[in-house]
Amino acid sequence: MTQPLELDYPFTGRWRVRNSPANRIPSHGTTLFGLSYAIDFVPVDENGRSAPFTPGSFIRPEPPTTFVGFGRVITSPVDGEVVGLHDTEPDHDSYRGLPSVRYALTQRQRLRRGWLNVIGNHVLIETAISPGTRVVVALCHLQQASVAVKAGQSLRRGDRIGLCGNSGNSTEPHLHMHAVDGRDLIRANAVPITFEGSLPRNNAIVDAGLENP
Secondary structure, three states: OOOOOOOOOOOOOEEEOOOOOOOOOOOOOOOHOOOOOOEEEEEEEOOOOOOOOHHHHHOOEEOOOOOOOHHHHHHHOEEEEEEEEOOOOOOOOOOOHHHHHHHHHOOOHHOOOOOHHHHHHEEEEEEEEEEEEEEEEEEEOOOOOOOOOOOOOOOOOOEEEEEOOOOOOOOOOEEHHHHHHHHOOOOOOEEEEOOOOOOOOOOOEEEEEOOOO
């Protein structure tokens, strides 16, 4: 499938782009799990920072509440139907500096414990990309107990689905998104995505307007 899925930004406020498919494909360094065109968005403040960096940030984990984006509202980027959700995974500490190196070394252990240890709390939304062709959009790393939708629920673009969290394979609060051609995320194929007709590049800051209360 080569036709990209046009998405709305699923948030308001300022977010820094990470792992963009505008820079490289596969964006996350692997074609597994339909991740070829995945993209990450990190909430930031008016100075472009996700959180103040102190001497302690370099040597020890930090609570996710330290970060400005923890708890920001996430909305649906498409019209569609909720076909999967999960929000019981805990929000763990965030890791920068030396703790991020130690966290990276434990990634294989998390993979062995199962897929939920990678994507964390999430919502899956199925939408039509063309007549007879449906695509699933995954929004991942949501805050524990924040999912505001139910399986089978119909959504419109902009409907609230949850809050930005730090669950799953995440070093700081952020939103991971990707699209695939089926509901089985482990076996589905990647679908390219665009936002407002294009893709932001790594380190760009997307300003999506006034923040939701």
